[in-house]
Amino acid sequence: MTTAPAHLQALEAESIHIxxxxxxxxxxxxxxxxxGKDSSVLLHLARKAFFxxxxxxxxxxxxxxWKFRDMIAxxxxxxxxxxxxxxxxxxxxxxxxxxxxxxxxxxxxxVMKTDALKQALTAGDYDFAIGGARRDEERSRAKERIxxxxxxxxxxxxxxxxPELWHLYNGTLAPxxxxxxxxxxxxxxxxxxxxxxxxxxxxxxxxxxAERPTVIxxxxxxxxxxxxMRFQPGEKPVGRMVRFRSLGCYPLSxxxxxxxxxxxxxxxxxxxTRVSERAGRLIDQDQGASMEKKKREGYF
Amino acid sequence: MPNSLLRxxxxxxxxxxxxxxxxxxxxxxxxxxxxxxxxxxxxxxxxGTVRDGVDYALLVxxxxxxxxxxxxxxxxxxYFETPRRRFILADAPGHQQYTRNMVxxxxxxxxxxxxxxxxxxxxxxxxxxSAIASLLGVRDVVLAVNKMDLVDFDQSVFDAIVSGxxxxxxxxxxxxxxxxxxxxxxxxxxxxxxxxxxWFSGPTLLSALESAEPSRPASRQPFRMPVQYVNxxxxxxxxxxxxxxxxxxxxxxxxxxAASRVEAKIERIVTMDGDLDAAEQGQPVTLVLDREIDVxxxxxxxxxxxxxxxxxxxxxxxxxxxxxxxxxRSYQLMLGSxxxxxxxxxxxxxxxxxxxxxxxxxxxxLNEIGRVAISLSHPVCCEPYETSRALGGFILIDRxxxxxxxxxxxxxxxxxxxxxxxxxxxxxxxxxxxxxGQKPAVLWFTGLSGAGxxxxxxxxxKRLLAAGRHTMTLDGDNVRHxxxxxxxxxxxxxxxxxxxxxxxxxxxxxAGLIVLVSFISPYRAxxxxxxxxxxxxxxxxxxxxxxxxxxxxxxxxGLYQKADAGQIRNFTGVDAPYEEPLDPEIHLRTLDAPxxxxxxxxxxxxxxRGIIV
Numbered sequence: 001m002t003t004a005p006a007h008l009q010a011l012e013a014e015s016i017h018i019x020x021x022x023x024x025x026x027x028x029x030x031x032x033x034x035x036g037k038d039s040s041v042l043l044h045l046a047r048k049a050f051f052x053x054x055x056x057x058x059x060x061x062x063x064x065x066w067k068f069r070d071m072i073a074x075x076x077x078x079x080x081x082x083x084x085x086x087x088x089x090x091x092x093x094x095x096x097x098x099x100x101x102x103x104x105x106x107x108x109x110x111v112m113k114t115d116a117l118k119q120a121l122t123a124g125d126y127d128f129a130i131g132g133a134r135r136d137e138e139r140s141r142a143k144e145r146i147x148x149x150x151x152x153x154x155x156x157x158x159x160x161x162x163p164e165l166w167h168l169y170n171g172t173l174a175p176x177x178x179x180x181x182x183x184x185x186x187x188x189x190x191x192x193x194x195x196x197x198x199x200x201x202x203x204x205x206x207x208x209x210a211e212r213p214t215v216i217x218x219x220x221x222x223x224x225x226x227x228x229m230r231f232q233p234g235e236k237p238v239g240r241m242v243r244f245r246s247l248g249c250y251p252l253s254x255x256x257x258x259x260x261x262x263x264x265x266x267x268x269x270x271x272x273t274r275v276s277e278r279a280g281r282l283i284d285q286d287q288g289a290s291m292e293k294k295k296r297e298g299y300f
Numbered sequence: 301m302p303n304s305l306l307r308x309x310x311x312x313x314x315x316x317x318x319x320x321x322x323x324x325x326x327x328x329x330x331x332x333x334x335x336x337x338x339x340x341x342x343x344x345x346x347x348g349t350v351r352d353g354v355d356y357a358l359l360v361x362x363x364x365x366x367x368x369x370x371x372x373x374x375x376x377x378x379y380f381e382t383p384r385r386r387f388i389l390a391d392a393p394g395h396q397q398y399t400r401n402m403v404x405x406x407x408x409x410x411x412x413x414x415x416x417x418x419x420x421x422x423x424x425x426x427x428x429x430s431a432i433a434s435l436l437g438v439r440d441v442v443l444a445v446n447k448m449d450l451v452d453f454d455q456s457v458f459d460a461i462v463s464g465x466x467x468x469x470x471x472x473x474x475x476x477x478x479x480x481x482x483x484x485x486x487x488x489x490x491x492x493x494x495x496x497x498x499w500f501s502g503p504t505l506l507s508a509l510e511s512a513e514p515s516r517p518a519s520r521q522p523f524r525m526p527v528q529y530v531n532x533x534x535x536x537x538x539x540x541x542x543x544x545x546x547x548x549x550x551x552x553x554x555x556x557x558a559a560s561r562v563e564a565k566i567e568r569i570v571t572m573d574g575d576l577d578a579a580e581q582g583q584p585v586t587l588v589l590d591r592e593i594d595v596x597x598x599x600x601x602x603x604x605x606x607x608x609x610x611x612x613x614x615x616x617x618x619x620x621x622x623x624x625x626x627x628x629r630s631y632q633l634m635l636g637s638x639x640x641x642x643x644x645x646x647x648x649x650x651x652x653x654x655x656x657x658x659x660x661x662x663x664x665x666l667n668e669i670g671r672v673a674i675s676l677s678h679p680v681c682c683e684p685y686e687t688s689r690a691l692g693g694f695i696l697i698d699r700x701x702x703x704x705x706x707x708x709x710x711x712x713x714x715x716x717x718x719x720x721x722x723x724x725x726x727x728x729x730x731x732x733x734x735x736x737g738q739k740p741a742v743l744w745f746t747g748l749s750g751a752g753x754x755x756x757x758x759x760x761x762k763r764l765l766a767a768g769r770h771t772m773t774l775d776g777d778n779v780r781h782x783x784x785x786x787x788x789x790x791x792x793x794x795x796x797x798x799x800x801x802x803x804x805x806x807x808x809x810x811a812g813l814i815v816l817v818s819f820i821s822p823y824r825a826x827x828x829x830x831x832x833x834x835x836x837x838x839x840x841x842x843x844x845x846x847x848x849x850x851x852x853x854x855x856x857x858g859l860y861q862k863a864d865a866g867q868i869r870n871f872t873g874v875d876a877p878y879e880e881p882l883d884p885e886i887h888l889r890t891l892d893a894p895x896x897x898x899x900x901x902x903x904x905x906x907x908x909r910g911i912i913v
Contacts, residue, residue: 005302005303006302006303006304006305007302007303007304007305007381007385007386010304010305010582011305012584013543013582013583013584016543016584017528017543017584020528020529020541020542020584021528021637023529024528024529024597024637047572048571048572048573048584049541049584050529050531050541051570051571051572051586052531052533052537052539052570052572053531053532053533053537054533135377135379136379139359139360142360142376142377142378142391143374143375143376143377158374160703161374162703162704163375163400163401163403163404163620163704163707164404164704165403165404165407165408165693165695165704165707166407166408166689166690166693167408167543167690168634168635168693168694168695170634170695170697170702170703170704172632172697172702173702174700174701174702177702185377186377186379186388188379188381190381191386273333
């Protein structure tokens, strides 16, 4: 049994229950794997839920081709280490058109993430897609269901969402419907880190503070990950002690200045920090309801 | 670090200051990051209702639409923690759709915060919220009397509200109540004791939440675990995965599969962190038994005394759908890890949540709670909800939309299959039908009034008779003169009408006959109900497809004329819908061929299907 604190054991139990419901009710389940800390926890829970068998679903990674190099290395090592089946998808149209985060901003997110995800889910004919989203990430997510129904075209409509009572999850689907399932719904960012500490779960090294080459844009710290980085006039990379709280595509995920070089340090930092997790995601800042808009369009 | 998790339901309406109270609680527990606080200050100026201050209510508003309307429309979950406890707070709106939202939030709650506006005192709303919390098994309540500043922190106002609430407990059953005077806007008694209520010596809201010890009866009860998933990676391992719903279990414990009553012993309790010496309520485990017994998803592993195996239950049902609940309707019923078909056999009372009295009814509408009897297609291991939320709570799923349309709490378990044996007859329908040289079947003719259903059915029957086949015809109109003459045309009566016709058809099928039913039967759900009464392949849905304009032109009984004149209400095709069959066995387009040709088509189809030779 886990040595995690009691409240994490309760959250773990709930998540494992949800993952087993997916395995039992789904015809073609898949787990969205984004390589970040939440994915690491989700994967750990899936390994626990089905031990001694491996998780009975493949992992799906939407590769925008702009992930940090460390993320891809971590992904491949994880897949090898646990003997998992990884499926990758990149939007071929976006790739052909050269859609990139420098020139295309929010179009890039739409094409390389949202559209790519929809393509992959449709192509795989998956009925249940498990994701690592948490309700505490953003206030429009506070009402998201654990079993979230998507209509034809992967659209999210408030009217289609089902009441969720007790621990009974209705995974039956009408024609054209699919499900997104969020086993970490009730976890907070602090829970995730405390659990990573208690369970000794590996995460991408980018979460730990190190001196990295950075530039500052619009008040956000951008790490220079490879030679595709475009500098504005006068910009020069400067070494700073930084780490990431949230990982996405490298020019769009901002780092924070920090000395937290271990999971213990991060948990300590979390208990004293005063900035929200998604503050470093450039795409979320347009307006309060922007996440809801993206969700309606099919963003995870 | 927190040492436990408490699930809390917050009830009350926006007007009572509930969002403000929750926002304040989150803020004072340090849950609100600086950048969110900055956004809040900005939003307060734009949307806020608090003059010159921070509107904490905006912290907890979610969806775009509701933020503009200023009304909450669904359950939102909030998270915060103190050094002592981690909290999951379900925020259920008080106004619109309150019942289904509250029931959802209460289903997992350990404790409920009931918010009362000190100026208004106990309202019908407070009674509603208390009744629902109590019905869902939430026994611990914090009565937060808010807006004390607006009554000058007057102790007599507070005392009157508290004693009024205690008077309600007679009808609600035993609740453990902690009453606290608060002013959410200014933070009095939210997390720190207020100096403005020096007469009050009780806890603050937060310390009441931190110290509450809700009773969890499940831990003291016999072991039960609904099997979620059979884990069988290869022939060397077979484990039964599930969450322990009550009791404690050790290797060597003797358990039974409650459905088959077959016994086994627990050999191992497997987890990724190593085998366990014991597993208790709430733990997810994988069990390995000492011998091979038949166990699959939906079964319940239990220690003695085993739970009841029931195919008839009585329950409180909370109805959550716009279409009302009627007797005779069937739904998928999900309980534990089992899903069966549940047919509503009776609806007797509705709970009036304002007065807490019961009222006799025959149907349940959206957000109503009623006493319902349900018959199950297969026996299910269950327990009264009072004993076990896990084996006593269920949801109802619409078989077409797949939406969750109802939630139920078992009050009584009736006549399990163990008591009433289905009479096993040596002479069965196959024997009877074989005698006739045919297979029994139901030919269900559906279509608009005047579509030609009866005309075609009569021609088919004549042909079958001429070929020496044994048949029976049930005509919707004619049945109403006899068997169903006590039924009118209300929604509930229509459902009962079709239920009886379906049952009679089934009896005739048992008798080995080919049954021809002509019946408008406009709803897919009703036709599905009839289909499920007989075995696979015995039900042939025949869609007599005639455009409504043609039916109106024919109008053999003059009914369209009356309906158009408003003399008949709810007339299918005029002011009531007809749901066309999506996948009928036979589709007849009456504009394309005369009835004789269409009847011959049906007889050919029966031959192809081996119903006649």
